[in-house]
Amino acid sequence: KAGVTQTPRYLIKTRGQQVTLSCSPISGHRSVSWYQQTPGQGLQFLFEYFSETQRNKGNFPGRFSGRQFSNSRSEMNVSTLELGDSALYLCASRSQGSGNTIYFGEGSWLTVV
């Protein structure tokens, strides 16, 4: 079974631009969540989607948004990029049958210059 797939793996953007990151969950998983990982703040929850509905949102500004499609694939978007948005963005998926366990992808490394 393929794992969680995130694209792109690496990208460099300029301040003020926007970026869209993509996540394909493990087949059959309907819940997708996103986390931001930085050296200073660790792993912080961004949002969670289930069946195309956002169920929970972390403490991030409105520049961070996401969506989920009917095939459970998810995208997150960051608009008006700031230097502080440089981070590893991790997507995780969960199945109904796995209880609370979430499985992470390898992440998308975003550098804002």
Add this chain to the structure above:
Amino acid sequence: QQQVKQSPQSLIVQKGGISIINCAYENTAFDYFPWYQQFPGKGPALLIAIRPDVSEKKEGRFTISFNKSAKQFSLHIMDSQPGDSATYFCAASTTSGTYKYIFGTGTRLKVLA
């Protein structure tokens, strides 16, 4: 109340030794406590997890000890190996409604050969 405090920040252990990482939480609504292992350039991978109805769970060389009254849990790595050198994150979550994880700040483990 949402924080999970993890210590130590870094740990150096001789090959064959025992590595111990501790976490503490405050929110008594948490009822799922996983540990994740992360190698450089990779996403976090689930190592072992415990629910508060048991005080200990062992999987191979990895053991979680859980103290519900103290609201603390710890990861013990027996017979530590150089291949265990990674960053370890504890986390806490609830099993009702949202599946948002609160992560500890991570422990960078180095096992000397």
